[in-house]
Amino acid sequence: MKRHSVFLSVCLLLAVANVFAEKPNIILINTDNLGYGDLECYGSKVHRTPVIDQLAKDGIRFTDFYAASPVCTSSRAALLTGCYPWRNGMHEFDWDGSVLRPVSPNGLHKEEITLAEILKEQGYYTACLGKWHLGDQIEFLPPAHGFDYFLGLLYSDEMGDNIKGYGWPPMPLMENNKVIEAPAILETMTERYTEKAQEIIREHREGSFFIYFPHMSPGSRTEPIAGLDFQGKSANGKYGDTIEELDWSTGQLLKTLEEEGLSETTLVIWTADNGAPPPRKMMHHGSNEPLAPRVRYDAAEGGLRVPMIARWPGEIPAGVVCEEIATNMDLFNTVVNLAGGKVPDDRVIDGKDILPLFRNDENEKSPHEAFYYYFGGQLIGVRSEKWKLLVPLEKPLIQLGMGELGFSVSGRYNRLFGDPVPVRLYDLNTDIGEKENIAEGNPEVVKRLTALAERARKEIGDLGSPGENIRPPGTMKNPTPRVLE
Numbered sequence: 449m450k451r452h453s454v455f456l457s458v459c460l461l462l463a464v465a466n467v468f469a470e471k472p473n474i475i476l477i478n479t480d481n482l483g484y485g486d487l488e489c490y491g492s493k494v495h496r497t498p499v500i501d502q503l504a505k506d507g508i509r510f511t512d513f514y515a516a517s518p519v520c521t522s523s524r525a526a527l528l529t530g531c532y533p534w535r536n537g538m539h540e541f542d543w544d545g546s547v548l549r550p551v552s553p554n555g556l557h558k559e560e561i562t563l564a565e566i567l568k569e570q571g572y573y574t575a576c577l578g579k580w581h582l583g584d585q586i587e588f589l590p591p592a593h594g595f596d597y598f599l600g601l602l603y604s605d606e607m608g609d610n611i612k613g614y615g616w617p618p619m620p621l622m623e624n625n626k627v628i629e630a631p632a633i634l635e636t637m638t639e640r641y642t643e644k645a646q647e648i649i650r651e652h653r654e655g656s657f658f659i660y661f662p663h664m665s666p667g668s669r670t671e672p673i674a675g676l677d678f679q680g681k682s683a684n685g686k687y688g689d690t691i692e693e694l695d696w697s698t699g700q701l702l703k704t705l706e707e708e709g710l711s712e713t714t715l716v717i718w719t720a721d722n723g724a725p726p727p728r729k730m731m732h733h734g735s736n737e738p739l740a741p742r743v744r745y746d747a748a749e750g751g752l753r754v755p756m757i758a759r760w761p762g763e764i765p766a767g768v769v770c771e772e773i774a775t776n777m778d779l780f781n782t783v784v785n786l787a788g789g790k791v792p793d794d795r796v797i798d799g800k801d802i803l804p805l806f807r808n809d810e811n812e813k814s815p816h817e818a819f820y821y822y823f824g825g826q827l828i829g830v831r832s833e834k835w836k837l838l839v840p841l842e843k844p845l846i847q848l849g850m851g852e853l854g855f856s857v858s859g860r861y862n863r864l865f866g867d868p869v870p871v872r873l874y875d876l877n878t879d880i881g882e883k884e885n886i887a888e889g890n891p892e893v894v895k896r897l898t899a900l901a902e903r904a905r906k907e908i909g910d911l912g913s914p915g916e917n918i919r920p921p922g923t924m925k926n927p928t929p930r931v932l933e
C-alpha cells in the first residue's frame with residue numbers, strides 16, 4: 449500500500465515536471481555565419497528555402513533569438529555548455545584571439561559539462577556532424593566531450609585552405625579522432641554529413657539519438673563552397689548556393705524521419721552560430737536585414753541575432769512566432785530537461801529552460817531579465833525587454849587577433865581599439881535597425897540597464913577584468929597538427 453502511494457506520487461511529480469510526452473530524439477542544426485535575413489521565412493527575397501519555411505510553419509519561429517557571441521568558437525561553446533563564453537574561458541585566447549585556429553594550445557576544458565555528455569548519460573546515441581571549432585587537439589575533440597561519433601572539420605572552412613598560417617596542416621576531415629582526408633574535399637561536406645545523419649537516424653530508430661549538426665555552410669570563405677548539384681543554381685551566387693543546399697539537407701533529414709515514423713518523436717531545432725559577416729568586397733553575401741548591419745565583429749544586432757526554428761509535431765504548436773528574448777544557451781537547459789537529465793548545479797549556468805515558450809503558453813515571457821552583448825570578452829551592451837543599451841566605451845574593441853583577411857598571428861595581444869563611443873539606447877520594437885539613439889529622453893531606462901550591465905561586469909567579466917564566477921579554458925603544451933597517418 450505504501451509503495452503504491454509512493455509510486456503514485458512519483459507519477460504525479462513527473463506529470464507536473466514535464467508536460468511533454470516522452471523524451472524526444474534531438475536534431476540540432478547549427479549553421480555557420482548565416483544571416484538573420486537569409487531565409488525566406490525571415491524575409492529573404494533571393495534565397496529559396498521552402499523546406500525551412502515549412503519547418504517554421506509546422507513549429508515555432510523566434511524573432512528575438514541570440515547567439516551568445518558574434519563569432520564561432522565562443523558561440524558554439526555557449527550552445528554546448530549553456531554559459532556565456534567568459535564562464536569557461538572561451539571568450540578569447542592568448543594565442544589565437546577570438547576564434548581558435550589550427551594547432552591551438554586551447555580548447556574547451558575537459559571539466560566542462562556538454563550537452564552531449566548529459567544526453568549520453570540519459571541513454572542517447574550522440575553524434576556531431578560538421579564544424580567543431582572548440583579545439584583541435586585530441587583532448588578537446590568531440591569524442592572527449594561526450595560524442596559517440598564525430599565526422600567533420602575542426603575549425604573554419606578556410607583555415608589551412610585559402611588562408612594559410614605557419615605550421616597549419618592541410619584542412620583535415622576527421623572521423624572521431626582520426627584524419628580520414630586531407631585536404632578535405634569541401635564541396636562534398638554537406639552531402640556527406642547529410643547522408644551520415646540519415647544513416648544514424650535509421651540505425652538508432654529504436655533508441656534515442658542526439659545529432660548535433662554544425663554545418664560547414666555558408667561558412668567563413670569570401671566564396672562559399674556548395675555541393676556540385678547546387679553550384680550556380682541560386683540567385684545569390686556561391687553564397688546563395690550553400691543556403692539552398694542547406695535547405696535540401698534539412699529536407700533529407702525530415703524525409704528520413706518521416707520514413708522511419710520518427711517525425712512525432714523528434715525535436716528538430718534550426719539555428720545559426722552568429723550572423724552573416726560584414727560583406728567586405730563581395731558581390732554575393734549574406735543578409736542580416738532588417739537588423740543593423742555589422743561593420744565589424746561587434747555588437748550590432750546583425751552579429752548576434754539569428755534565426756531559430758523548433759519543430760516537434762503534437763508537442764510544439766504549429767505556426768507560432770515567438771517575439772520573446774531567448775538565447776542559444778537556453779537550448780542547453782531546454783534539451784537537458786527534455787532528455788530527463790539534470791542541469792549542472794555545481795557551477796553557474798546562464799541558459800534557461802524555454803519549454804514554456806515552445807509550448808506557446810499565453811502570457812509566457814522571456815526568462816531573461818537581460819541578455820548581454822559581449823565581443824572578445826568586452827561587455828558592449830545589454831538588452832532588457834524592448835530596450836538595447838550600448839554602454840559608453842573609452843576603448844571599444846574592434847578587432848581581436850584579426851587582420852584584414854580575418855586573421856593575424858599574434859592573438860589577443862593584437863587587439864585593435866576604436867574611438868570612444870557614448871552611451872546609446874535603442875527601442876528595438878520601433879527601431880530594429882538601431883538608427884535613433886534615444887538615451888537622452890529615457891534616463892530611467894538608461895539607469896536600469898546600466899545597473900544590469902554593472903552586474904554582468906562583476907559577475908561574468910569585462911575586458912581585462914574577470915568576473916566572480918568564471919572557469920579556465922582547456923590548455924595544453926606543445927599542440928600538434930592533425931594530419932593523415
Ligand SMILES: [Ca+2]
Pocket residue numbers: 480481519520721722
Ligand atoms: Ca560562425
